[in-house]
Amino acid sequence: MATSSNSGPAAEHVISASWVIPVVPEGAVLEEHSVVIGGDQIVDVLPTDEARERYGTTTTHTQLDGHALTPGLVNAHTHAAMSLFRGFADDLELMDWLNNHIWPAEGRWVDDEFVRSGTRLAIAEMLLGGTTTFNDMYFFPEVTARVAAEMRMRCTVGMIMIDFPSRWAGGPDEYLEKGLALHDELRHSSLVTTAFAPHAPYTVSDEPLALSTLGLLGPTLAAVHMTQLLDGEIEAIAEAGVNVVHCPESNLKLASGTCPVSALLDAGVNVAIGTDGAASNNDLNMFSEMRTAALLAKVSSADPTSVPASKALTLATLGGARAMGLESRIGSLEVGKQADMIAIDLSTVYTQPVYDPISQIVYSADRGQVAHSWIAGTQLLRDGALTRDNADDIAADAASWGQRMRETET
Numbered sequence: 001m002a003t004s005s006n007s008g009p010a011a012e013h014v015i016s017a018s019w020v021i022p023v024v025p026e027g028a029v030l031e032e033h034s035v036v037i038g039g040d041q042i043v044d045v046l047p048t049d050e051a052r053e054r055y056g057t058t059t060t061h062t063q064l065d066g067h068a069l070t071p072g073l074v075n076a077h078t079h080a081a082m083s084l085f086r087g088f089a090d091d092l093e094l095m096d097w098l099n100n101h102i103w104p105a106e107g108r109w110v111d112d113e114f115v116r117s118g119t120r121l122a123i124a125e126m127l128l129g130g131t132t133t134f135n136d137m138y139f140f141p142e143v144t145a146r147v148a149a150e151m152r153m154r155c156t157v158g159m160i161m162i163d164f165p166s167r168w169a170g171g172p173d174e175y176l177e178k179g180l181a182l183h184d185e186l187r188h189s190s191l192v193t194t195a196f197a198p199h200a201p202y203t204v205s206d207e208p209l210a211l212s213t214l215g216l217l218g219p220t221l222a223a224v225h226m227t228q229l230l231d232g233e234i235e236a237i238a239e240a241g242v243n244v245v246h247c248p249e250s251n252l253k254l255a256s257g258t259c260p261v262s263a264l265l266d267a268g269v270n271v272a273i274g275t276d277g278a279a280s281n282n283d284l285n286m287f288s289e290m291r292t293a294a295l296l297a298k299v300s301s302a303d304p305t306s307v308p309a310s311k312a313l314t315l316a317t318l319g320g321a322r323a324m325g326l327e328s329r330i331g332s333l334e335v336g337k338q339a340d341m342i343a344i345d346l347s348t349v350y351t352q353p354v355y356d357p358i359s360q361i362v363y364s365a366d367r368g369q370v371a372h373s374w375i376a377g378t379q380l381l382r383d384g385a386l387t388r389d390n391a392d393d394i395a396a397d398a399a400s401w402g403q404r405m406r407e408t409e410t
Ligand SMILES: [Zn+2]
Pocket: 077, 078, 079, 276, 277
């Protein structure tokens, strides 16, 4: 691993922690190390005593005893604005849940104001819980993109494709047209990017897909859920370099089946982790998602060595970055990558004693133990509080939406 750089931005800020977990190489734990930020990038990763000598006089310094520094978590599949439907309808069959609850409510409520409030709620929850990047798919993606840029959250917004009309677009042609316009608008944004996002085999017919994507199976495809893979399909997607986004808690709650993560990893497939929307999870907690992914892989393969803690952390960081085509920029703490990272306080009763910080992070830590986070070098969480937005205001706004919907729907 490179430990110093002679090019790139000048060092500005040294962050020293009891443990630095770079994710590359997988499983590495660097004791008493520092990550040095310059501009939006990581410019050095080195032992803290060396960092003091090299950067002591020219930079600011943050000492985080008892903390682990890791890459920010990457939520590789969600529908951020659906956080306003958290707990709206639970414990139902998928098609009953969609046809009789979620889709009618979306038809009534989802407009640009709804998406704005719901996305603010989701981003606040994700930032407070250590997520620094999310991959979104929802109506009004231009609103999601705008809110993410305002809150300085990194995300990819899906240019959604679905057969039926919504308040956002009347049909496949208009979805595609609006999506491409958004793609052009965001061309120069460093934090917010776009992806083509057909919804599901049950909502998108073959024609719009065939029209727009020749060679759908390839390294640029992130296939979500994958609970119904048949024999032979694992080899096919491995060969094509397709990424799989595993959403274990949503799959469990909707009884959708189990994604064969162990077999996919054995076949060499890149696997990422997503929460799915809060309407089917019911939170955007990548710590519990990472833990559930590790546990579910063991029980479903009858193999307790499947998806060990270090692998689970890789899936939740670099795996997500790869699935989103961002692995050259984020997903690990390496010189030249964007300074997207979180500091997790392991000094609390929940995670003591610490034999292996990666084990504590995956199997024991609560998301509330995330004390600090940075995205592109900007600190967005300090001592467990958002630096740019007021979480209480965001919660109050969500509560008022809930009040209105409850009065109308019942
Ligand atoms: Zn989903």
